[in-house]
Amino acid sequence: MLKKSSFILTFVVSLAILAGSALAAPPIKIGGLFAVTGPASFLGEPERNTAQMVVNEINAAGGVKGRKLELIAYDTQGDATKAVQAANRLIKEDKVVAIIGPSTTGDTMAVIPVVEKAKIPMISCAAGSKITEPVKKWIFKTAQNDGLAVARIYGDLKRKNISKVAILTVSDGFGSSGREQLKAQARAYGIQIVSDDTYGPKDTDMTAQLTKIKGSGAQAVICWGTNPGPAVVSRNAKQLGLKLPLYMSHGVSSKKFIGLAGDAAEGILLPSGRVIVADLLSNSDRQKKSLLAFVKDYQKHYKAEGDHFGGHAWDAIMLLKGAIERGGDNPAAIRDQLERTRGFAGIGGVFSYSPSDHAGLTKDAFVLVEIRKQDFALVK
């Protein structure tokens, strides 16, 4: 409730600011599509909150080239039909110049035909690699591809001379994408998958899979899922006395995972965006300034820890702001300027778009972190 009321407060304040500047130039309208309710609300809510927060801040600081931004955000409920209706409304009724979101890969793929036909630039906050492969003229994205996280883990395994791994993935969209990437990249790193198991998103015991892994001759275990499954895996592994190094995915890179796994989290390694280790980064890190600003602001406005999901929306708005500053508020100009973005240090990584790359990140977008004493620590 506190979050809701503070949201309303910022809304009222921003309305008041808008009313005060009613005589100035009309605001630049930006559309937002977020899965604020429904099963993907853990993505949509922080994204919507962050986008509104950033827009308010930009306006408080004088807007973009003297014009205010106006965010018109609709809830897709994680449903393709509703996402398409909302996208149509943004384009035809609200006449936005660009769209941020949607939150999930499914919603994004659903609205792409509508957005491409209307020739409106869109920056998706979803991770699926098929959003930007093959490259679509009007579509960009800010969330890191799952493949980059796999590359981080495999790089570390190679450094430690580990070649036999067991993979344990959740049977949903996130898990199946991870499993695909883990299998596809294994050869390139000289890694052999000796055990390949899955678990259901609502399973509460993974002892059977882990017992099988124990006898498989694996030298490390990689688990791919979002909360709470991986916490169960960590606790079961500890109970079974499994002494192998345990890797998790970026799907659990928040303090919530440590809370769920408790003592069993100790020593777990995972690739993550830099946001959870913002204050540990060296001062030479290009993203540090953006990260610290985001974390501090989110804490102030919503009394909660800013996570990398909100970060996707932060990056999207900032990328748009840069494009509008350079090329004006015409959708075609925004698209062209987005494609020319080079070296923008945001929350998800350092973005460099090009005509052949609308995802814009390299595997440096992820750092490897280890859980030590109930906190995240950077692995050098």
Place this chain on the structure above:
Amino acid sequence: MTKSRSFLKHEMVKFILFTILILFLPLAFKGGYLLNVFVFVGIHTLLAVALNLLLGYAGQISLGHAAFFGLGAYASGILTATHGQNPWLAMAVVAAAVGTLAFIIGFPILKLKGHYLAMATLGFGIIVYIAFNEAVELTGGPSGFSGIPNLSLGGVSFDTDFKNYYLIWGMTLVTILLSLNLVNSRIGRGLRAIHDSEVAARVMGVNVRFLKVQIFALSAVISSIAGSLYAHTMTFVSPTSFGFNFSVELVTMVIIGGLGSIYGSFLGAALLTLLPEILRAFQDYDIVVYGLLLIFMTMFMPGGLVRGIPALVGRIVMRSGAGSKADA
């Protein structure tokens, strides 16, 4: 005889008026996004009419109708996008296949009554939903299936909301006409007899078991066609559109609109599709308002919108009439 003929005439006049309304409705939207919303109203009306035949007339509940809708959409999508088949042919083949499937599962399932029938259809819906998610190679899994072509006819591609509006409403109007015909025939009377009492219907010589399965299969065929149209309009499908929630939404459309009324299905589908758009003004509280509205409608219009609105209008007219008399 004369009575039933005048009744049919009355039905025809209603249908023609409704058709004229639908034909000229786009003029009111001026190419805005509401045209797009009404494309979906058309698809939802098709589904609600299909479910109403089963639920409103025959009195058999189904909490798995989103599955037939989804099977139509996915099968059409896969046949045309992956295998390059003709979309119209695919639509017909898929509808026949889904109808056959419904016919086969209808025999054991429709022996059940009430809550047990609800459970069985619910189970079927969930199985199909899981299949959409898990058969990744075929369906693309949770992140969906894209690249479905638009329908085309004689060189005209249905690639805009305007063209799709007339395509989908054309199909829907034909379905409405056929359904009106069906429910006013011997079969329709048989269905209503089953609704009131299966034993009495059997005594009157209605083949209860076979008729129930037939109407279940017909309902599935219409839902499958709606699914194919949806897939070709959206050019994308993903499992979330065909889950349990959507099955419940369909049942809500039929009940809010009016059980056993074809035009009620249109009202229910239009209301439930438009309401979220109107309620966006309430921001985060839209779901609360939505729920309250549904509660009030079922409390004060238990016969559905199709019976509740005329009653409400009648009451207002009477009251204002009484009021003006009092003034005089």
